[in-house]
Structures are given as structure tokens and as C-alpha cells.
Amino acid sequence: MGATDQEDQLYWNRFRNGEEVAFSWLYQRYVRVLYSYGMKLNRDSDLVEDAIQDMFTDLWRTRSQLAEAQSVRFYLFRSLRRKIHRSLRPDTELAQPFDEGTDLWQPTLASVEASMISDEEIALQSSRLKSWLTSLPARQYEALILRYYQDFSYAEIASIMNISEQGARNMIQKALHTLRRLAIVLSLCFLGIGWLLKIFFR
Template identity: 80%
Template sequence: MGASDQEDRLYWNRFRNGEEVAFAWIYQRFVRVLYSYGMKINRDSTVVEDAIQDLFTDLWRTRSQLAEAKSVRFYLFRSLRRKIHRSLRPEDEYTKPFNPEADYEQPTLDSVEADIISEEEIEIQTTQLKSWLTCLPARQYEALLLRYYQDFSYSEIAAIMNISEQGARNVIQKALHTLRRLAFMVCLLGIGWGLKFFYS
């Protein structure tokens, strides 16, 4: 377990014991990334903001009943996703296209690109990757985000998205297959580049 996870758990337990400073720390640490993730699920900022407010209100109200969290980040992501989806009509789910450029906090691409490109190509390829991501179906994009940008395991992604672990693997593999096809098309045009990430 990383140092940041240990620190999260420390503040989580202090918050469970009623410490307001610890609660504020958790809010400040996660509110931006939760908003960014929420906007991937629903493009209505009001829905996302209300869901985050409800989430933290419920956390404080039920703090004494909460269990220890093995991963605070996982708990918050899963809880927010449930709140957002409960507020949607079935036909509204995954109907709005994603636009990474419009996110409140764009997830970093550095950890992904460091393995596949040289320093001088980062700017060009970051732009290309963002463009390709917008071509993915919303569900595939969400799964890819959770796996490669938030570093969740397949089992955690399955729990967050309320699907089986094999289902999570399948969704991600479909997304990577789509990206590989796009990369191959670019290579045919003579402007391709190495894609070790897509084959990892």
C-alpha cells in the first residue's frame, strides 16, 4: 500500500471519529478528481455538483456508522457513480458524448505516454490521444479512464461500474482494440508512432 493510501486511511479514520479538520482534508483532496470523473458519467454539471454535495453530506451524517476503508479513493468513486446514476432516467445513461477538453480537471497523460513516446513527441501525441479518446463509446472511455488514469484494478473497476470483472476486462479490451485500429490507420498515413501502451 502506498504512502498516499495510508494517509487517506489515517484521515478517514479521524473523520469517522468526528474530526471536522479530517473531513475537510478528505473533501479538498478528492473533490476535484471526483468532479472530473463525474463529468465523464454525466455532462450536466449541476447533476454532478449535487451528487458530490449529497455524497459528502451523507458521509458526515453517517460518519459514526462507516467502516474502515481499504481504499478511500475507491469508496468515493463508487459512491459518487451510484449517486449520479440514481439521479438519471434509464434513457439518459451514457447518452451525452465526452469531451476531455471540457473537463474541470483533465487527468494527466504523463504516466501513460512516458512508456510509449520520446520527450520531443509528447505534445503532438497527447493531442492525438485526446482526439482518439473522444471517438470511444462512453462506457469504454470511462473504463479506460479508471484503469489507466486512476490506476484502479479490474476488480475495482467492476465494482465501481457495477459489472463483472470479466465484463470490465472486455470493455477495456474493446476500447484498446478501437485505439489500435485508429493507430494503425494513422501509421498507414505515414504519421504513426509506437504504441506499446496499447499492447500492454
């Protein structure tokens, strides 16, 4: 467990014991990143803001019933996703269902040559990548966000998105396969989609 996780757990336990300062600390620490994640799930800013406020309100109301959290960040992300999902109209889905299928492509991370790409080339490819990401199915895009921006493990992504761990792996691999295919079609020189995503989402 890293120092950040230990600090989170310290404040989480103090919050569970009714300490308002600890609760405020957790809110200030995570509200922006939760909002950013929520907006990836639904572009209705009012809905996302309400979901975050409702989630923290529920946390405070039920604080004495909460258990210790092995990862506070994971707990909050999963809780927010469920809250947003439940806030949608009955005829609206958070994302399209995904057929887990089989492994599609095992991404190769950047080689040593990646460090030689110029800043201009990185900026150009990042711009193209941004437009391609928005064209991905919503659940694939969300999985990439959780993996490359939030650094969640496949097991954590599976739990957050309510799918199997293999399903999470397949979903990310399918998204990476699509991005790589687009790069090849347009004759672009990607020296590692995973590496570029790390730069794009940092």
C-alpha cells in the same frame, strides 16, 4: 498499503469518529479529482457538483455507521458513480450496456524505442488520441480513465462499474483495440497505446 493509503485511512477513521477537520481534509483532497471523474460520466456540471455535495453530506450524516475503508479513494469513486447514476432522469442511462464477450486484444506496452519519440510527436499523437477517446462508447472511455488516469486495478474497476473483472478487462481491451486500429488506418506510429495513455492522462 502505501503511505498515501495509510494517510487516507487515518483521516477516514478520524472523520468516522466525528472530527470535522478530518472530514474537511478528505473533502479538499478529493473534491477536484472527483469532479473531474464525474464530468467524464455526465457533462452537466451542476448535476456533478450536486452529486458530490450530496455524497459528502450523506457521508457526514452517516459517519458513525461507516466501516473502515480499505481504499478511501475507491470508496469515494464508487459512491459518486452511484450517486450520479441515481440523479439521472428515469429515461436516461449513464452509459450503454456492454457485451463482455471474449478477449479481443492484449495490448503491448511501450518498448525501449518509445523513449526516443520526440516531444512534438508525442504532442501530435496525444492530440489525435484525445479526439479518438471522445468517440469511444461512454463505458469504454470511463474504464480507460479509471485504469490509466486513476490507476485502479481491474477488480476495482469492475466493482466501481458494477461488471465482472473479466468484463472490465475485455472493455479496456476493446477500447485499446479500437484506438490501435485507428492508428493503423491513419498510418500513425504508435509504439504502445497503453504507454501513450499513461502520458496523456498523467
